[in-house]
Amino acid sequence: MEELINKLKAEIIEVLNLEDISPEDIEAESPLFGEGGLGLDSIDALELIVLLEKNYEIKIENPQDGKQIFFSIQSMADFITQQKVA
């Protein structure tokens, strides 16, 4: 799980062009959107959906689940692990 979390952090930094942020700066449990976290927005959400499809071959079937899946790096890693097991 730790390896997957670190990989996700690096991918998000690259895809979202988060200059001046290193993987160590991102807490796995911190919210990705809104205040108190990375402060991502709706366009970033679309980028994350594409990231999951492209890098992990996972398609989010129900858009309603997005809020929970993309809450934090940890929740994304949990979802990826769960999908791979399934």
Added chain:
Amino acid sequence: MDVYIKGLGNISPQNTADNSQFLEEIVEYNQNNLQVIHPIYKDHISPIRLRRMSRMIKMGIAAASICLDDAGLTDPGAIITGTGFGCTGDTEKFLLAMIANAEQHLTPTAFMQSTHNTISGQIAIMLNCNNYNSTYVNRGTSFEAAFQDAMMLIEEGEANDALIGGFDECTDNHYIITSRLGYWKERDIKNTDLYTAGSKGSISGEGASFFAISKDSGNNSYAKIKAVSHFYKPDGFKDVEKRILSFLEANGHSPGSVDLVVNGLNGDEEGDRVYHQLMSGMLKNCTHTRYKHLCGEYDVSSAFALWLASKILKTQTVPKSVRVENAPEGQIKTVLVYNHFNFSYQGLFLLESC
């Protein structure tokens, strides 16, 4: 109706982003692809906005921001831009991703930013400005069309002021493709040798130049714009000469009343012929300047020319690097900017000192 240039913002292959400087030192290049000198973008754009912006967008937004600050303008009556190819880097990124991923997994950012009107739109969002917003994309006279639109809006009372910009970027792919079309010199030359290299083609360039204009002269205007005109595919040199004469006469001038001409000479033997004919003919008594060794050739390089003309009129200084021959004697009151892109796209600006 006359309008006044109140602010400038110019990001180019020279040190032009700082309005307090005026080509005191020239940056020399030993390649045929001149690229802009980037300012510190964080000084002009918030880090949150900056992270998603591509190279061209950073250039455009920063140039617009410098211009607005220079003019003290926060809510322009119109935002109008002109570009030949728009945000080429983002277009390439999006198209290459389409090919690489078999039209799947396409991300939104590059697509959003690939459109030609991205920069005028992002300026409007940044300023929370809901006024008239438009982008012209008619290749080599896009900037002239944008300027003409702004002047008409002001003349018709639709706006009191406007922000106008011209921008284009040259990516590696763009340079390779246009090289195949014979646009650039085959061998690398020094940019300062552009006019003596004596061969076909020019050197490639890029830049983002913005202007804040107003119907009121105020105290700190750079110049008064009397008129702008553009035309497509003239019928040879005589036609160009006739159109320039008509343009001057329609605005109360004659070739004899023009003090200085900013010529679009680009080092291409064939394309430069028309400039040389004018310089030794109808406009022989004017002081002549040139600028494409500083910024290279691109669709909206006339925006760099207008920046140069505005600075000359305000400072009453003609930098040595742009002079064709000697410095002018006496005050510079009237400046004509004449540029053509591949002869097909022809543009004219007439400026007066304030």
